[in-house]
Amino acid sequence: MRRLSPAELDAERRLVEAAQADASRFGELYERYVDAIYSFSYHQTGSHQQAEEVTAETFERALKHLPRYRWRGVPYSALLYRIAASVVSRHRRRAPFLELHDTHPAGDAGPEEKWVGAETSRTLRSALARLPEDQRTVLLLRFEAGMRNAEIARTIGRTEGAVKALTFRGVSALRRNLDRGEVLS
Numbered sequence: 654m655r656r657l658s659p660a661e662l663d664a665e666r667r668l669v670e671a672a673q674a675d676a677s678r679f680g681e682l683y684e685r686y687v688d689a690i691y692s693f694s695y696h697q698t699g700s701h702q703q704a705e706e707v708t709a710e711t712f713e714r715a716l717k718h719l720p721r722y723r724w725r726g727v728p729y730s731a732l733l734y735r736i737a738a739s740v741v742s743r744h745r746r747r748a749p750f751l752e753l754h755d756t757h758p759a760g761d762a763g764p765e766e767k768w769v770g771a772e773t774s775r776t777l778r779s780a781l782a783r784l785p786e787d788q789r790t791v792l793l794l795r796f797e798a799g800m801r802n803a804e805i806a807r808t809i810g811r812t813e814g815a816v817k818a819l820t821f822r823g824v825s826a827l828r829r830n831l832d833r834g835e836v837l838s
Contacts, residue, residue: 657728666724679716686730687712690737697741699800699808707744711737745810780830788823791816 657665668685672678690711695704714736722732781789790809794800800808802816809816 662726662728665729669719669722669724669729673719673722676716676719679719682715682729683712686733689730690733693734694737694741696807697738697810698744699804703744707737707740710740714740776831780827783830784823784826788819788826791819792823792827795820 668678668681672682687708691704691708694707694711695701698704698707711733715733781792784792787809791805794805794808795802802813802820805811805816806813811819
């Protein structure tokens with residue numbers, strides 16, 4: 654983000670004060686920053702849907718707290734980014750909802766192949782459920798979503814090295830669980 658000139662900061666201060674006096678003027682602040690906050694949110698979450706949710710919640714909170722906002726000579730966007738980062742962080746603390754979909758063979762499979770495929774899929778989902786949350790999330794993002802380590806690292810807020818270690822530990826634990834037949838019934 655570029656640095657605002659003193660004249661631009663003063664214009665922004667007047668815009669914030671106008672929105673504080675008349676909440677309908679908040680739309681001008683929204684239009685000015687919605688794309689930047691959405692982009693930030695998308696790069697933090699890796700999901701268009703989550704980025705939309707984070708952006709909406711960010712502006713909802715900003716509007717709610719607008720009457721108490723005090724101008725301190727820094728761009729209003731600094732507050733918006735701080736709110737968005739807080740919302741992303743809260744979303745990350747929630748258990749992620751990732752779902753494995755049954756794979757469908759290319760040709761017409763007979764009933765035996767369908768049963769074996771479904772049983773294998775249930776066994777794999779069960780083994781994945783036994784992994785620690787961070788390992789399970791990394792494996793699903795890597796192998797189900799097809800994300801690369803750098804993308805996963807940005808998505809979950811870890812380093813690439815941590816993602817590689819989580820992937821290795823997750824695959825190893827998954828292999829052990831499947832070899833020993835340790836799955837949920």
